[in-house]
Amino acid sequence: MSTRTAERAAPPAARRRSPLGFLRGRSLHIYTWLVIAWLLLPICVMILFGFNDTQSRYNTKWQGFTFKWYGELFAIDELTTALINSLLIALLTMLIAGTLGTLIGLALGRYRFRGAGPLNLVMFAAIACAEIVMGASLLSMFVTLSAPLGFWTILIAHVMFSVSFVAVTVRARVLTLDPALEEAARDLGAGPLTTFRLVTFPMIFPGVMAGSLLAFALSIDDFVITNFTAGGTVTFPLWIWGSTRVGTPPQVNVMGTLIFAVGVLLAIGLRLIARRRAA
Amino acid sequence: MSNLDPAFVRGLTRPRRDFLKLFGAAGGGLALAACGVEGKKQAPAKQSDVQKYWAGKTGKGHVDFANWPLYMDPKKPELKLFTQRTGITVTYKEVIQEAASFFAKIQPQLAAGQSIGYDIIVITNGIQFGQLVDLGYVAPLDHGKLPNFAKYADAAYKKESFDPGNVYSLPWATGITGIAYNPKYVKEEITSFASLFDPKYKGKVGMFSDTQEIGNFGMLALGIDPEKSTAADWQRAAEKLKQQRDQGVVRKYYDQGYVDPLAKGDIWITQAWSGDVFQKNLEGAGLKFVIPQEGGTIWTDNMMIPKTAENPVDAITLMDFFYDPKIAAGLAEYINYVTPVSAAKQVILQDAAKASGEDKKTLTDLAASSLVFPTPADYAQLRHYRAFKNPQEQKQYESIFQPIVTA
């Protein structure tokens, strides 16, 4: 989700005067770091226990340091399949929701039209709706239609709940654009498609990227809605949930660590690109 | 979507203008949904059904197997041997965490006549077992394809009340629900159900969230035999369990994950399945399992073939393979549940004779264990699940016990 902030404008140059300057000293600073530490504590535990040389099926006692689990990362076929399912679904969600959401975002940011109000309302409801209700209602529909649950129903659900997030992110970006640029392109003889390809799209690209990555993150982490729509298909979070009953193997920690690392690197990379463009 | 439900039409024509206006736009969707969720009770299978099902079906060289966690050695030696001998490959998945939720997951696909992606599923005799049979979701077995089963399965497992004559199922393993405790915290010998209700262990008792398991224990604690229980007995048992909960004795209702908290000390004493405790003890947890003097419950997990299975012939071949005493012995050595093949005992003793040291002791203990090879006296002490006559009865049962676990 950091991508949402990654595209935020640079802080205003003016140095702020904090009205609560007396708190400025150490206390609030330390407090902020304490909260951050609290937030990061479980992650440290997860990473650490990926290196645990556990003998037991329950990876809960520290028994020495090892790299073994990184070597045996794919030793559990089921877990590997689950991870591949999760990655595939997240990737497809990113592409589909990214495209559909971008189109909606463009329409809402650029045009005034009847129907924008209801659309906003539906998107708002989809963002604010409780996950369990969305999952349950989708299950109601699939059950009523006797549709087979599995990979495709998960994908449908993930695109459904992430498309609004993409649309809102892209719209925010579109609203910051100067329409004069597009007009200028058209005055210079560019057709609508050329204008979009050469002018509009490059300018909204950071928004599209941020929205799509958000869709990816929402999809790969989703448990509740997936649990309702998965049928016999297993994704990474579902597998972990099931495994807690018999002991979560260290491979889960390793995969969690790797997903974490990739996410962090991606976010930092995007940030660097954005900075270079700005410079 | 074929026939519009008359009740729906009546609903539409009722003078409820405001309501209609409210859902006017939604009408289309409602009409679509109005036919309801389909489901139909099927007549029991006859010999002709068996022939009809199996006619023209041939092996395809692959089986997809859905089972419960920890129900086979993770290295899958039995399956490797099977592939070696027959050339049939097996995909084995530990996807069944709980009978009810597994059933709820596969039910829509079975209802739609679609493959669920598994050729063998393992289902405990209980509510969902009955539903699978009643709805006609499982294939009737062709006993002409089950020579090992005919030869080696114990007589007791050929006439179980939930599937007499094994029309739809073959037992995978049988287990006992009893009490497990951690002697590190519990300083007395546990012998009775009373301990589960003892306020002394306030906040340290684990119970199962499965309505049948918890209902059974409530009844047994009151001296009621679950198999012969009445609705009035269920109410009394529910009262007892409610009291146990409201006094704060129960810490949590578990579906599967009770062994780890027991070993860690989050709970001290709990409802438990025999084999789980044995497996945990292999890691040196030092837990104890007892069948209370009032008796425990016995259940059987059964292999079934969904009617929509893609490889039923390969599936039935694999099912029969597990009845080879050598294979059955190998399974029992790992899972520590009761095997339906008592000839496996001889095989285990032979293995023990060949082994040495620690292994020898483990194997000898295993062959002598009443939890893997119960004696007739042991069997006499065990009680069976209540079989429900119809969905109404089952619904009544669940409406009594469900509110206890979801307080």
Next chain:
Amino acid sequence: MSRRAAALTPYWLIMPGGLWLAIFFVVPMVMMLSLSLQQGDVVNGFQLTWHWQTYVDGVTTYHSQIVRSLQYGLASTLLQIVIGYPVAYWIAMHGGDRKTAYLFLLLLPFFVSFVLRTLSWQFFLSDDGILLGTLKSLGLVEQDYHVLATGGAVIGGLTYNFLPFMILPIYVALERVDPRLLEAAHDLYAGRVQTFLRVVLPLSLPGVFAGVLMTFVPAASDYVNATVLGGTNNTMIGNVIQNQYLVTQDYPMASALSFTLMGALLVGIFLYARALGTEDVLEVAAR
């Protein structure tokens, strides 16, 4: 492009996504409404009988879980405001060049699966675990003291899991406060506390509102925290719905409860949105 065609452009743009939302978000809601009014069981099928009684039964049977869910949701949301506001404030006002870095740190947990994060708290807070085991051996807490299987553990888990969603919108709102306003307040001899209460706080309220929106609904409808960290008397309405759908398969009851929950939450949200304007809330929420 003709003017007429141009007028149609936005409709072409929104069509695929709009249809997706209509078919897979709006229609399922209608289907669920229908299912909630049906009667029957899995074996014999369900029939639409306009059985409104299910709603009455649902609310009477599970009112304590509904009330508990709202209480837990509210408690965790309040805790998040109390814990999160100072953090958002400090980063917005004193973060300097490192603002993004701080925000990035706050968002790091989201790179780890929600399920894993919750499970690692279960591991951490175990009765004889790293934290309590140590405290017990030091004699700092009673032997039978436990955190897991209590309402506090569930509320704590909810607070932890959704805290960043509270901090971000507040931060965005605070970050937008024009520094000149603060100078103006200073020039008009407003004290620091006065400036905060009269200028900063009111300006940051939309952020707090957006934060509540982002956190209250998922917290009140969650069932993962209650399952992992709770005990016998911490069941939330999400657990009941989940159980009715995926275990008991009483689809009508499950649907009726979902609808009740959604109704209760949506009414609140729409009142919110009316007060603030949807656009604004959406925008702050999306940041």
